[in-house]
Amino acid sequence: MSIVQELSRALPKGIVITGEENTRPFECDGLSVYRQKPLAVALPESIEQIKQILKICKANNTPVVTRGAGTGLAGGAMPLEKSIVLGLSKLNKVKSIDAENQLAVVEPGVRNIAISEAVAEYGLYYAPDPSSQIACTIGGNVAENSGGVHCLKYGLTVHNIESLTMLTMDGEELTLSRQDDGMGLLALMNGSEGLLGIMIEITVKLTPTPQLARVVMAAYDSVRDCANAVADIIKAGIIPAGLEMMDKFAIEAAEGFAKVGYPLDAQALLLCELDGSEAQVQAELDIVLKVLSGASTLKVSESEEERLNLWKGRKSAFPAVGRLSPDYYCMDGTIPRRHLADMLDKINELSEKYQLRVANVFHAGDGNLHPLILYDANIPGELERTEEFGTDILKLSVDMGGTITGEHGVGIEKLNAMCHQFNNKELETFHKIKQAFDPDSLLNPGKAVPELHRCAELGAMHVHHGELPHPELERF
């Protein structure tokens, strides 16, 4: 009996999905240029069913790719050939809310925004807010250690998880908490990309909804001045609730799409949100307005409606850019803030070199860049050129003292770039950490950490002045 038959027999009807047509929606995540059909998709409705699925997969030595909503941008949830996709979208309940201690216990498949909605009546919300929050799941957020606009002040996912329960490939449960006296296993699970265990229950920390939030929009005639303003705000002792920047191309795209009143003649735009009590916001506002006095346009939201409107452009920047090009590729490097202006210059030079347009929208406060490279996959060679462009940006990020990924993860996408950031001994350590949790390597194997021979081959390739040996072979 095949594993698919075995799974279908063991589980109630409707849990195991098979066949070309039905599994198609699961063949990729948000990085849709890479696709792979799994053997089958299982959508369990209980922890018991997850355990049954794992048991059968283990007995058949079949890899398991855990999936939340599939909004990941690095191929983390892309199926492997001959794998089973374990989709957790049906486990989507907020199980309990402890308003007094500002905690909520949730299932892994609950959507990020659904947590904030469920606790709103207590004057609370879940602070990390990835732009994909209407769709992405808390399990996916933990697995990627996701960030969002408000993470500058309120922390990343890792800072907002109180405890979680995970399953090993053997189906054994382990609960990890912030209070555990021992190694930082809870922190380790954040950003583990489905390779160490399966998160089945998560206790999240909740944050009181601020009394007031106001956003300052500052437009600049020079990208450098705008980038420097970011560091100046922090230098002035202010931690904004959000600090986002857009370049000219992104401003135009966002304005064309959302019509929110961004100045179209600006070279760069800054959105700086301040929140807290009325007095706090006013005090911070006074300082911020002084720091931003060199801006060509300066505007402060006077109402909640106006605030949301100013954010709307930023929040729709991705789809807005998407309208201008058949395809776009989103990068995710992070650099020290003081290098922002230099980085943007370099990206523009690369844009010329590769003859590809790029829009910059990013979490400036964290130094987390999201250059969107515009391309057309139907033009032969353009995807490859785009990926080379992207790799150059990631290498620059590392060389400036930053990292190849701030929040989107490595997945399959950044395996090569990992070779640039880590040496063999470090990569080996990562592989051994996986073995400590998953000795048979059945949880999302091959993702997140490159094999050493891959890095060696890549190193050898560079010796040949960028001329790739075996161009016929597929390379991610």
Added chain:
Amino acid sequence: MADRIAQLQALVQASSSLHINTEWLDYAGVVEYYPEELVMTVKAGTTIAELKKQLSKNNQSLTFYTKDDDVSIGAVYANGGQDISDSVLGVQIIDGNGEALNFGGQVMKNVAGYDVSRLLVGSKGKLAVITQISFKVLPSTYVGELSAPIKTNNNPALRVEIEQRLKSVFDPKGIFQ
């Protein structure tokens, strides 16, 4: 500076049993501190008092609780706690094979590779020599009253087993006592 790391590596390689502490480490000082980055990178033997002195010049503060200003940041890190875990961004270590390794970095957001710099928080000197630590700091006005982190002993068999396996990842010969 790099010499001391090479010396430490040699010491680890030559040892069959080692108890790491600040005097043995003999490696202190601020490596890099840009106030506008809200990040400080220091050698692990640097005292908390020294860190506070540098930070106060820029109206910035540590975001984790410390009982005693005379102890080193390395000791606070190895002892562990949710507050220091939250502020850690990167570490440089020497593992039980004497290899000098780097994990994490000096930026606020970084998800490349497993979060080893937070895994080793609370490792009590039993996994690796921590030589350098980067952590987040904040303008003092954003740091409220700090209190000792709550710690509970919760050691189910599976956790004990995984911790043992992780010990042998970093210290295969079992030299760190």
